Amino acid sequence: MSRVLVIGCGGVASVAIQKCCQADTVFTELCIASRTKEKCDALALKLEGKTKTVITTAKVDADDVNQLIQLINNYKPDLVMNIALPYQDLTIMDACLACGVNYMDTANYEPEDTDDPKWRAIYEKRCKEAGFSAYFDYSWQWAYRKKFEEAGLTALLGCGFDPGVTQAYCAYALKHEFDQIDTIDILDCNGGDHGYAFATNFNPEINLREVSAPGSYWENGHWVEIPPMAIKREYDFDQVGDKDMYLLHHEEIESLAQTIPGVKRIRFFMTFGQSYLDHMRCLEDVGMLSTTPINYNGQEIVPIQFLKALLPDPASLGPRTKGKTNIGCIFTGVKDGKDKTYYIYNVCDHQECYKEVGSQAISYTTGVPAMCGALMMLTGKWIRPGVYTVEEFDPDPFLEALDKYGLPRSENHDPELVD
Numbered sequence: 001m002s003r004v005l006v007i008g009c010g011g012v013a014s015v016a017i018q019k020c021c022q023a024d025t026v027f028t029e030l031c032i033a034s035r036t037k038e039k040c041d042a043l044a045l046k047l048e049g050k051t052k053t054v055i056t057t058a059k060v061d062a063d064d065v066n067q068l069i070q071l072i073n074n075y076k077p078d079l080v081m082n083i084a085l086p087y088q089d090l091t092i093m094d095a096c097l098a099c100g101v102n103y104m105d106t107a108n109y110e111p112e113d114t115d116d117p118k119w120r121a122i123y124e125k126r127c128k129e130a131g132f133s134a135y136f137d138y139s140w141q142w143a144y145r146k147k148f149e150e151a152g153l154t155a156l157l158g159c160g161f162d163p164g165v166t167q168a169y170c171a172y173a174l175k176h177e178f179d180q181i182d183t184i185d186i187l188d189c190n191g192g193d194h195g196y197a198f199a200t201n202f203n204p205e206i207n208l209r210e211v212s213a214p215g216s217y218w219e220n221g222h223w224v225e226i227p228p229m230a231i232k233r234e235y236d237f238d239q240v241g242d243k244d245m246y247l248l249h250h251e252e253i254e255s256l257a258q259t260i261p262g263v264k265r266i267r268f269f270m271t272f273g274q275s276y277l278d279h280m281r282c283l284e285d286v287g288m289l290s291t292t293p294i295n296y297n298g299q300e301i302v303p304i305q306f307l308k309a310l311l312p313d314p315a316s317l318g319p320r321t322k323g324k325t326n327i328g329c330i331f332t333g334v335k336d337g338k339d340k341t342y343y344i345y346n347v348c349d350h351q352e353c354y355k356e357v358g359s360q361a362i363s364y365t366t367g368v369p370a371m372c373g374a375l376m377m378l379t380g381k382w383i384r385p386g387v388y389t390v391e392e393f394d395p396d397p398f399l400e401a402l403d404k405y406g407l408p409r410s411e412n413h414d415p416e417l418v419d
């Protein structure tokens with residue numbers, strides 16, 4: 001029996017909400033609140049008669065802490081699931097603290113305006129001290145640790161697939177497969193084809209920022225930063241086949257470097273086709289990925305937001321996308337004095353996801369873990385005052401929930417390694 005407030009009603013939230021409604025003995029009441037209330041109403045209507053979960057909807061601007069506080073105080077949820085954008089992480093955390101409610105999200109904080117001088121000064125200091133230049137990092141949300149501890153509240157950060165499930169895979173490997181993990185390679189392969197020359201699988205602004213940034217990895221206690229897409233490898237993915245993949249900076253490396261004792265190297269690779277990379281380079285060269293507003297015919301326009309308006313809505317890719325995703329982690333390390341390797345991953349079929357929830361696998365592989373993370377919190381398995389990432393909790397019940405709710409794990413004890 002629980003009341004949950006979901007903020008956001010985009011691609012990921014719509015999957016998470018539908019999956020919450022499949023577990024209607026736990027998610028008994030749910031309020032869907034977002035900037036565009038019509039989207040919340042449409043989803044509530046789609047679910048009518050298909051679940052026992054009692055659904056209400058609300059309009060909220062999650063950039064406004066006061067609006068959030070009013071909504072939370074009115075609805076009185078046990079948990080707030082932030083599935084809006086990373087820009088809203090801090091305002092929603094503030095509102096949860098003010099109202100005494102547990103919090104979770106699927107991606108770590110980054111500012112909408114990266115030219116804001118106040119943010120920029122802190123960012124530039126962090127780049128020098130930490131050694132990586134991504135706009136997003138955990139420092140902003142880790143700064144809330146003491147506040148959540150003192151309030152007796154839990155904040156669960158980054159509970160999608162990557163970040164999220166990938167960290168649970170690391171915790172699982174450490175618990176069951178290794179005495180010491182030496183290296184972790186996180187491999188994110190999307191073998192899906194939507195038939196467009198160029199489209200992003202989730203929010204274009206967030207996606208394009210992520211992949212146009214310098215890559216970086218963790219090695220021997222420090223970050224190594226490289227130019228965007230400078231390290232390329234080929235890998236033969238189970239049920240997908242050979243794909244080119246590129247080393248990217250990714251947020252879970254930052255927390256895993258602290259939580260996996262003695263780990264020597266952590267890298268993250270994502271697959272991209274040549275057409276995607278050519279389009280992205282061109283858009284970047286002409287300034288379309290910029291977040292700095294320009295004045296066009298008397299109107300202020302942010303180039304990347306204008307581009308978002310031109311690109312296909314990621315939610316519309318569902319019916320067109322065919323193929324599979326394969327996301328997981330390859331480990332090397334030691335067990336009982338012997339060297340060993342281990343690969344744990346999930347394969348997810350775009351069309352199967354579409355048949356079940358009307359979304360492609362990228363939203364599905366993020367929305368299901370968000371729901372399973374909420375399930376862990378609501379059933380008391382992942383409740384501990386403070387601010388935590390997924391690998392800091394027991395991976396076993398979470399992976400069991402993922403097996404049950406649509407993202408079963410596969411294992412390989414003799415995987416091909418990435419050089």
Ligand code: NDP
Nearest residue numbers: 008009010011012035036062084086107160161162202203
């Ligand atoms: P979408 O753009 O599809 O959806 C975002 C939703 O948030 C929309 O409903 C939007 O409303 C709403 N929203 C945006 N700003 C506000 C605001 N100020 N107040 C209230 N609502 C707001 O994004 P996705 O569903 O693709 O992504 C959701 C989250 O999941 C993101 O944080 C993303 O980074 C993360 N993600 C995590 C992954 C992982 O594996 N961990 C993978 C993929 C995504 P409106 O409809 O009005 O625009």
